[in-house]
Each structure stands twice: as structure tokens, then as C-alpha cells.
Amino acid sequence: MKLYNTLTRKIEEFTPINPPNVTLYVCGPTVYDFTHIGHMRTYTNNDVLRRSLAYRGYKVNHVMNITDVGHLSGDDDSGEDKMEKGAKKYGKTVWDVAKFYTEFFFKTTDALNILRPNTVCKATEHIEEMVQLINRLMKNGFVYETKEALYFDVTKFKNYGKLSGQKLKEKIQAVRAEVNVDKGKKHPADFALWFKRVGRFADHTMHWPSPWGEGFPGWHIECSAMSMKYLDETIDIHSGGIDHVPVHHENEIAQSEGATGKQFVKYWFHNNFLTVDGQKMSKSLGNFYTLDDIEKNKINPLSLRLLFLQSHYRQPLNFTWQSARASQEAFNKLREIALNLKPQKKLVSLKSSKALSYQKQFEDVISNDLQTAQAVATMWDMIKSDITNDEKYFLLIDFDKVFGLNLDNVTEEKIDANIIILAERRLEARRKRDFDASDRLRIKIEKAGFKIEDKGETYSIKKI
Numbered sequence: 440m441k442l443y444n445t446l447t448r449k450i451e452e453f454t455p456i457n458p459p460n461v462t463l464y465v466c467g468p469t470v471y472d473f474t475h476i477g478h479m480r481t482y483t484n485n486d487v488l489r490r491s492l493a494y495r496g497y498k499v500n501h502v503m504n505i506t507d508v509g510h511l512s513g514d515d516d517s518g519e520d521k522m523e524k525g526a527k528k529y530g531k532t533v534w535d536v537a538k539f540y541t542e543f544f545f546k547t548t549d550a551l552n553i554l555r556p557n558t559v560c561k562a563t564e565h566i567e568e569m570v571q572l573i574n575r576l577m578k579n580g581f582v583y584e585t586k587e588a589l590y591f592d593v594t595k596f597k598n599y600g601k602l603s604g605q606k607l608k609e610k611i612q613a614v615r616a617e618v619n620v621d622k623g624k625k626h627p628a629d630f631a632l633w634f635k636r637v638g639r640f641a642d643h644t645m646h647w648p649s650p651w652g653e654g655f656p657g658w659h660i661e662c663s664a665m666s667m668k669y670l671d672e673t674i675d676i677h678s679g680g681i682d683h684v685p686v687h688h689e690n691e692i693a694q695s696e697g698a699t700g701k702q703f704v705k706y707w708f709h710n711n712f713l714t715v716d717g718q719k720m721s722k723s724l725g726n727f728y729t730l731d732d733i734e735k736n737k738i739n740p741l742s743l744r745l746l747f748l749q750s751h752y753r754q755p756l757n758f759t760w761q762s763a764r765a766s767q768e769a770f771n772k773l774r775e776i777a778l779n780l781k782p783q784k785k786l787v788s789l790k791s792s793k794a795l796s797y798q799k800q801f802e803d804v805i806s807n808d809l810q811t812a813q814a815v816a817t818m819w820d821m822i823k824s825d826i827t828n829d830e831k832y833f834l835l836i837d838f839d840k841v842f843g844l845n846l847d848n849v850t851e852e853k854i855d856a857n858i859i860i861l862a863e864r865r866l867e868a869r870r871k872r873d874f875d876a877s878d879r880l881r882i883k884i885e886k887a888g889f890k891i892e893d894k895g896e897t898y899s900i901k902k903i
């Protein structure tokens with residue numbers, strides 16, 4: 440299995456620390472707002488990674504955090520806590536906001552058939568672990584205290600910037616002076632490990648006691664603390680959005696390696712962005728789509744998943760409703776094929792060399808840094824080939840272990856009784872050779888979203 444590693448900027452052979460086990464940490468959502476279509480793509484790609492590893496025989500232990508405190512609106516510790524802001528906006532408590540958006544997140548990922556992590560951990564339930572980690576960093580001389588907060592001193596960490604390849608000097612130039620709110624902060628790239636409940640945070644609702652007084656943790660420390668608690672001090676793969684590379688993940692490395700003296704992560708996996716109609720998603724542009732918008736537009740979330748599979752995770756993807764509808768059509772076709780191929784008795788193994796070569800081809804492209812678009816193309820080639828239907832079904836379900844399109848669960852769509860009545864009337868008209876009436880009824884059935892096909896003295900109806 441080969442994977443691109445952001446740390447080395449190379450496609451590398453994936454060798455886990457303790458095979459066949461794989462430790463995978465995924466940065467989870469900050470639960471202050473709706474999960475949108477960009478998140479859907481990121482978490483689908485993480486899921487494809489996990490499923491591909493399992494396909495190759497690895498046993499994946501997947502941990503994901505829920506950020507429910509400490510994530511400020513500015514990546515450089517400026518601005519407000521996103522959770523507190525969300526609570527004010529909706530007139531709710533921070534806890535209610537967190538609960539509501541966490542549920543929405545999982546409703547979305549379930550609809551996309553994204554496997555739930557083995558462990559889901561909330562930042563607010565791991566304050567003790569974060570305090571302990573900060574203490575370790577203090578002992579190792581990486582921390583300084585101001586009136587407002589405890590900071591990690593990036594100049595003390597020799598390899599700061601190794602993930603993004605950005606030098607500290609470049610960082611200074613990139614940070615605007617006015618957003619550097621804490622006057623006691625020594626370097627613009629220094630980041631908060633703990634905020635005290637003073638000054639701009641005097642009214643912060645979520646706070647806990649600590650050796651440095653009442654306060655709350657900074658955003659980055661939670662991922663290091665929970666990754667170490669549930670996995671190990673060194674893990675195989677850490678995943679997140681590409682926007683996390685220069686700050687969040689750089690900081691995770693600094694504080695983890697600063698505390699343990701060991702490499703934090705062997706392989707860094709990053710997902711590229713999603714744009715909508717060629718533009719960055721934003722609420723003001725009205726292109727911030729959630730699961731509800733997808734369903735309102737009669738797009739099955741799984742056909743969205745198929746759309747995501749058709750671009751590589753390291754490439755940006757431009758979403759349009761047209762592409763979603765095209766994917767919906769392809770997905771319907773695929774379901775129909777799965778339904779028609781479903782045998783009475785499933786094959787236990789493949790025998791023909793041609794069927795085996797399709798399986799090999801699929802495994803090869805998936806193992807080559809998850810070339811999902813090629814894997815989808817292999818699937819269509821296989822369907823069109825002259826191998827037996829039983830072999831096709833076997834391979835379709837085999838490939839779907841990675842695709843996750845639920846193809847082994849396809850059942851006949853229920854047809855509305857009114858449509859059946861129209862179809863029966865049409866059959867009657869055909870028997871009487873009244874073709875005008877038969878055509879009118881066919882158009883009516885099609886307008887209701889169904890396709891009718893004549894089969895001798897009877898007919899079949901399918902949802903379009």
C-alpha cells in the first residue's frame with residue numbers, strides 16, 4: 440500500500456508500526472455550526488482510507504475527537520471561542536449547541552455510509568489529560584505564562600515548520616500585527632495551550648480549575664492528548680483537511696514531540712478543498728450546502744459519495760448541482776445493476792482468470808495512494824465485460840467494501856399505488872390497441888418520476 444505523506448512530500452510505502460494493526464487519528468469537527476458539503480468530502484475520503492486499509496487486511500483503530508471548547512475564530516489565538524459565539528448567536532447554552540451540531544454531524548456521516556470511529560472523544564471530557572500534557576511541556580521548558588494564557592514557545596522547538604515547510608521567519612511576515620492580541624505573546628507563531636478566565640475571556644462559560652487558575656484549553660492540545668490516550672505516543676496515520684497543515688497540525692507536532700521526545704505521527708494524510716460552482720463555500724454566497732440541501736434537491740447522499748470517489752483526495756473538487764445529478768443517474772444505474780445481478784446463491788470465490796485480473800487491478804489502483812477514480816472506472820469496465828453475472832456480482836460487492844455505496848443492500852423500490860393504477864389502465868389501453876391513450880398514460884407515469892417498460896403482455900416500472 441502506497442500513501443502520500445505530507446511530512447516527506449512523497450508517495451511512500453505504508454509500513455505500520457505494529458502490523459496488522461494501524462492507528463489512525465482523524466481531526467473531528469468543531470461543533471458550533473452545520474456540517475457542510477466540504478466536510479462531507481473530507482470525511483468520505485477518510486472513510487475510504489480506512490476501508491482501503493481494511494481491504495488490504497489491516498486492522499484499523501480509528502479515533503476522532505469532537506472539538507467542543509477552545510477553538511477560536513482566528514487560528515492565531517485571536518477572536519472569540521467558536522462555541523461561545525455559536526451559543527450567543529442561537530441563544531442557547533454552549534452544551535446544547537455542541538449536542539445539536541454533534542448529532543447533525545453524525546446524521547450526515549451516517550447518511551454517507553461513513554463508518555463511525557472506534558472511539559469518539561470530546562475535548563471537554565479530557566481536560567485532565569490536557570493539563571497533564573501541558574505540565575510535561577513545562578518540565579521540558581517549552582512553556583511560558585502571560586497574564587492571559589500559557590503559550591508554547593515555538594522558537595524552542597527545533598523542527599517547528601517541518602510539516603508545512605514554512606520557516607519561522609516567513610511566519611512572522613504572514614501574521615498581521617493587529618491580530619496579535621495578547622501583548623505578552625513573544626512570537627506571533629507561539630500558540631496557546633491554556634487560556635485563563637480573565638480579560639477577553641472573563642465571561643467564558645466553559646471553564647475548569649488548573650494549576651494556573653480557572654480557564655480552558657487551547658484548541659491544538661486536545662488532539663495530542665487524546666491521540667496519546669487512545670492510541671499511542673507515536674501513531675501511524677493522522678488525517679485532516681489541508682487547511683490544518685500550517686497551523687493546527689504543525690502545533691500538534693510541536694507540542695507532542697516536545698512532550699515525548701518521540702516522533703508523533705509517521706504518515707500525515709491531508710484532504711484537499713471542495714469549491715462550489717468554482718467559488719469558495721460561504722454563507723454569504725448562499726453556497727454553503729448541508730445534508731438537508733442535498734436531500735431537498737432529491738440527491739441521494741450515497742450518489743454524492745460516488746461523486747467524491749471520482750476525484751482524487753489530493754485534488755480540489757468543484758461541486759455543481761449538474762455533477763450531482765449526473766452522479767445520481769450513475770448511482771441509480773449501479774443500484775439497478777446490483778439488483779439485477781443478485782444471484783440466488785452467492786459465489787464463494789472467483790475462478791476465471793479474467794475476473795481475478797479485475798480484482799487485482801482494483802487492488803492495485805486502491806493501493807496506489809487511493810486512486811479512487813481509477814477504481815470506479817475499473818468497476819464499470821468489469822460490469823461491461825463478458826465474465827459471468829455471478830462473478831460480476833461477487834466483484835461489485837467486493838469493491839463496495841472500499842466504495843461504501845451499500846450495494847449489497849439494494850432492494851426493489853416501492854411503487855406508489857397510484858402509479859400502478861395508471862400502469863394497469865395503460866396495459867388495458869394497449870390490449871385494445873388504443874395507442875393514443877397508452878402514450879398519454881406513459882407520459883403521465885414518466886412525469887411522476889417513473890419509467891415503464893413493456894414486457895410482452897405485462898410491464899415493469901422503475902423509479903427514474
Ligand SMILES: [Zn+2]
Nearest residue numbers: 466467662687
Ligand atoms: Zn486536530
